[in-house]
Amino acid sequence: xxxxxxxxxxxxxxxxxxxxxxxxxxxxxxxxxxxxxxxxxxxxxxxxxxxxxxxxxxxxxxxxxxxxxxxxxxxxxxxxxxxxxxxxxxxxxxxxxxxxxxxxxxxxxxxxxxxxxxxxxxxxxxxxxxxxxxxxxxxxxxxxxxxxxxxxxxxxxxxxxxxxxxxxxxxxxxxxxxxxxxxxxxxxxxxxxxxxxxxxxxxxxxxxxxxxxxxxxxxxxxxxxxxxxxxxxxxxxxxxxxxxxxxxxxxxxxxxxxxxxxxxx
Numbered sequence: 001x002x003x004x005x006x007x008x009x010x011x012x013x014x015x016x017x018x019x020x021x022x023x024x025x026x027x028x029x030x031x032x033x034x035x036x037x038x039x040x041x042x043x044x045x046x047x048x049x050x051x052x053x054x055x056x057x058x059x060x061x062x063x064x065x066x067x068x069x070x071x072x073x074x075x076x077x078x079x080x081x082x083x084x085x086x087x088x089x090x091x092x093x094x095x096x097x098x099x100x101x102x103x104x105x106x107x108x109x110x111x112x113x114x115x116x117x118x119x120x121x122x123x124x125x126x127x128x129x130x131x132x133x134x135x136x137x138x139x140x141x142x143x144x145x146x147x148x149x150x151x152x153x154x155x156x157x158x159x160x161x162x163x164x165x166x167x168x169x170x171x172x173x174x175x176x177x178x179x180x181x182x183x184x185x186x187x188x189x190x191x192x193x194x195x196x197x198x199x200x201x202x203x204x205x206x207x208x209x210x211x212x213x214x215x216x217x218x219x220x221x222x223x224x225x226x227x228x229x230x231x232x233x234x235x236x237x238x239x240x241x242x243x244x245x246x247x248x249x250x251x252x253x254x255x256x257x258x259x260x261x262x263x264x265x
Contacts, residue, residue, distance in 0.1 A: 049256045056237065180212055
């Protein structure tokens with residue numbers, strides 16, 4: 001597990017596209033210096049990565065971008081969320097702090113210890129979280145300048161069976177969960193997603209995961225930034241946990257491409 005890859009990558013789309021496919025949790029890469037602060041042995045860390053990684057979602061977004069009539073932009077995290085989770089609030093606003101999973105995780109999916117509880121998160125936040133946030137903010141700003149709006153579609157996956165760390169995992173686990181934000185997710189975007197994924201087994205709203213990612217500069221302040229989280233249940237496209245992708249990936253990517261095209265109009 002060596003960091004020979006950049007922390008993140010912005011893959012350009014069409015100049016006229018307002019859509020950014022955001023893929024924050026697909027990678028397993030952990031730099032050696034970060035690995036040194038994780039207390040799990042190698043075998044336990046691999047099991048944790050199987051559970052916590054949204055495997056193949058970068059590939060899913062890539063295929064969808066290739067199928068879309070107007071190519072969306074893609075912002076892809078190239079490091080594991082066990083380095084930092086770029087979608088968490090970096091402060092006390094983050095409810096997942098109660099599970100040891102703020103921007104820098106100290107707990108595991110099965111309520112074990114990932115890092116010592118007294119780990120200072122600031123070095124990792126400064127090294128990885130803030131540059132990521134700045135770059136994502138700039139990507140959204142560029143789409144606003146170029147097209148007058150931006151639509152951030154988060155591409156995630158989640159396990160078929162609830163993991164112990166989930167705070168709100170006792171509700172339905174639909175094939176596709178659509179996460180929304182009261183300010184940034186218009187009803188029209190939800191309807192587009194429902195229609196796009198209708199052939200993928202059905203959708204649910206904000207269950208078992210809720211919310212949608214918007215860079216903090218625009219969050220709750222800029223209505224021209226739309227956002228939707230797409231959480232795909234893993235049994236629909238891969239062998240759990242951490243196994244290969246299957247034929248469902250292309251079907252879901254086709255649905256995602258349909259959503260991209262609708263959101264970009």
